[in-house]
Amino acid sequence: MSDRAPNAAHPRVYLETYGCQMNVADSQTVSAVLRRAGYVTADGVEDADVVLLNTCAIREHAEEKVLHRLRELARLKNSRPEVKIGLLGCMAQHNRGAIMEKAAFLDVVAGPDSYRRLPEMIGSAGFDPSIDVRLDRAETYADITPDYGGGVRAYVTAMRGCDKFCAFCVVPYTRGRERSIPPADLMREVGELAARGVKEVVLLGQTVNAYRFGETDFGALLKMIATINGIERIRFTSPHPSDTTESLIEAMATESKVMPQLHLPIQSGSDRILAAMERGYTVAEYLDLVARVRSAIPGVAISTDIIVGFHGEEDSDFEATTAIMREVGYDSAFMFKYSVREHTRAFRLGDSVSEEDKGRRLIALIALQEEMSLARNRAMIGREFAVLVEGAARRGRGMVSGKTPQFKTAIFAGAEGVRAGDTVNVRVDSATGHSLMCSIA
Ligand code: 5AD
Ligand code: SF4
Secondary structure, eight states, X not given: OOOOOSSTTSOEEEEEEOSSHHHHHHHHHHHHHHHHTTOEEOSSGGGOSEEEEEEOOSSHHHHHHHHHHHHHHHHHHHHOTTSEEEEEEHHHHHOHHHHHHHOTTOSEEEOXXXXXXXXXXXXXXXXXXXXXXXXXTTOOOTTOOOOOOSSSEEEEEOEEOOOOOOTTOOHHXXXXXXXXXXXXXXXXXXXXXXXXXXXXXXXXXXXXXGOEETTEEHHHHHHHHTTSTTOOEEEEEOOOGGGOOHHHHHHHHHOTTBOSEEEOOOBOSOHHHHHHHTOSOOHHHHHHHHHHHHHHSTTOEEEEEEEESOTTOOHHHXXXXXXXXXXXXXXXXXXXEOOOOXXXXXXXXXXXXXXXXXXXXXXXXXXXXXXHHHHHHHTTTTOEEEEEEEEEOTTSTTEEEEEOTTOOEXXXXXXXXXXXXXXXXXXXXXXXSSEEEEEEO
């Protein structure tokens, strides 16, 4: 959005985003919708006419953070009742009843498929709140170019929603059915980004590799995007193991712009738990996929998501998970304690693992992954990588940082003329579990 405007015809909006990359991308769409309607960006809640929270419902903890923020905003509403406050995104969709009870002062409640109507909703919110949480299986916002932030990397939504209905997950209920954005719209959008100097695009979707539009599957889409001049690197998140087809593996193996990095959420290493989670694959099938990916894409980095303490998880199931982690040797992992979510299939199963056991398992898993991340990064010492420079490193003067093809953070002393957007060959000198210290090769 543009800078502050001096008159009331341009209300100021402050938008806060919680949760995943999809929400960050959605906020850029919200921002574009509001800007078209004459809104400008506020610097903070203090000078805003409208405050919007784009929220996440994936775990209870995510919701608690937003509820805490809403308690703070209640005080703002008390002192400045004319400020309009809106709740957007997955929490709006998931728990509107409970939230309206806790935050009766909300003026707007809008689910992920209602953002087109936001200007109207904000305008009409009066004594009663304006609520729209209808899911719309046709809404892709394909015609709305989001307000991308600057930088060498841009995140572009390729598909929305999820049809997998894993037993633990609220996403199919909050974001609705799977739908893909037409390739022509994606080509136009990525082309515009390239013209603005973006070098790397990350295609987004809750199950991004389930992408399909007519004859175009995800592998074909990657190859199409790769034809765009100026785009040097292509990544995507988050894929699902079951949609990691030969077509996708082939596109990754043959198209040099598609980076050797794959997120393959396993969730559990126990077949019994995977079945209860309704994930749609067994451990053996998953390991076979990892082997095929590794043989087709040399040097590929593989990361994962794991949930500990799903209902029914015994110590032996947890041990199976740690065994798989050792066997695969992930470059990185996101690890979570199971959080029961209303409306999901697992809601009725219960929550048999105590909070204490979940905590103990999570700590053990994080320690194991740190050990493995460190080992995998140390194995890079002495090797050379092409790093796309993002800018100054946080840690010191003259140091710059960027990502290797495997999406590892590389930090090195910049040389004269090295700028964000440049690709520089570096050699790894030393490593921690989180970054590689390098020098220009
Ligand atoms: N509890 C804990 N973690 C969850 N995830 C999804 N739903 C839940 C839940 N109810 C995790 C999964 C998923 C990631 C995005 O969040 O690991 O891959
Ligand atoms: Fe949730 Fe499963 Fe869909 Fe991922 S694939 S968003 S975990 S239901």
